[in-house]
Amino acid sequence: MQEHMREHNLKGYKNSGYDNTGSLNAGDGNSGDYNNGSYNAGHRNYGSYNSGDFNLGNSNSGDWNLGDGGSGVFCTAPHEIYIFDRPSGLTLKDWRASEAYRILSRARSTKWVPRSLMSLQERLENPGYRQTGGYLKTQSLKDACAELWRQLSDDEKEIIRAIPNFNEDIFYKITGVRV
Numbered sequence: 093m094q095e096h097m098r099e100h101n102l103k104g105y106k107n108s109g110y111d112n113t114g115s116l117n118a119g120d121g122n123s124g125d126y127n128n129g130s131y132n133a134g135h136r137n138y139g140s141y142n143s144g145d146f147n148l149g150n151s152n153s154g155d156w157n158l159g160d161g162g163s164g165v166f167c168t169a170p171h172e173i174y175i176f177d178r179p180s181g182l183t184l185k186d187w188r189a190s191e192a193y194r195i196l197s198r199a200r201s202t203k204w205v206p207r208s209l210m211s212l213q214e215r216l217e218n219p220g221y222r223q224t225g226g227y228l229k230t231q232s233l234k235d236a237c238a239e240l241w242r243q244l245s246d247d248e249k250e251i252i253r254a255i256p257n258f259n260e261d262i263f264y265k266i267t268g269v270r271v
Contacts, residue, residue, distance in 0.1 A: 106204045108228045116202045118230045128201045128230050138201050138233040146199065148233055148266060154184065156196070158266045166255070166262060176257040192255045195248050199236040205229045234268030241269045 109120040109130065119130035119140065129140040129150075139150045144163075146156045154164045164174035165187050174180060175187065187193055205214065206226040218227040231239075241249070252258075253271060264270050 106224075106226075106228055116204055116228060118202050118228055126200055126202045128233075135197075146196065146233065155187065155193070156266060166266060168262060168265065175255060176259040176262050178257040180256040182256060190255075191251050195244065195251060196240070199233065199240040201233050201236045202228055202230050232268075237267035237269050241267075241271075 106115060107117045107122075109117055109122070111120055112122045114122050114125040114127065114135070116125055117127045117132075119127055119132070121131040122129075123133050124135040124137070124145075126135055127142075128138045129142070131140050133143040134145045134147070134155075137145070137147045137152075139147050139152070142150065142152045144152050144154045144157065147154075149157055149159045152159075152163070154167065156166045157164070158168045164177075165180070165184070166176045167174055168177060175182065180187075182190075204226055205228075207221050210218070210221060210226065214227065214229075215221060221227050244252075249271065252263075260271055
């Protein structure tokens, strides 16, 4: 039985769950990368059953949704092709081709920490690091966004502020970042 479970964990790269075909997932049944939930087909979700990217809820088909069942981008309620809860004039394909999406996609809620970079506390909390060569560190999406925001140039921050319908309150509510 253990051999079978180990085999399922090897479909991806450095996953802490089972039956993942993506990499760096902390849940089970993910086909994307950097998910901190289960059964996601997208990337960098902090929930379950998402087919979009960077969702904080469940069952979203868009990107950066806070609630459940969203099909737009940066929505707190389900909409079709919306950004910050308002029509944007963009398609989801347009959004994903944008510079703002490219920048925001660098946020990571999970990341691999190799043994050589682990603190003593991390080694104590993750004793399996000896066998795996490190551990998969997870953080909330808000913490990942705050870390990313600190690393952005002023020009990159301006690109984010130029997202159609940009709303500082919604951005803060979803990312935890005040702009």
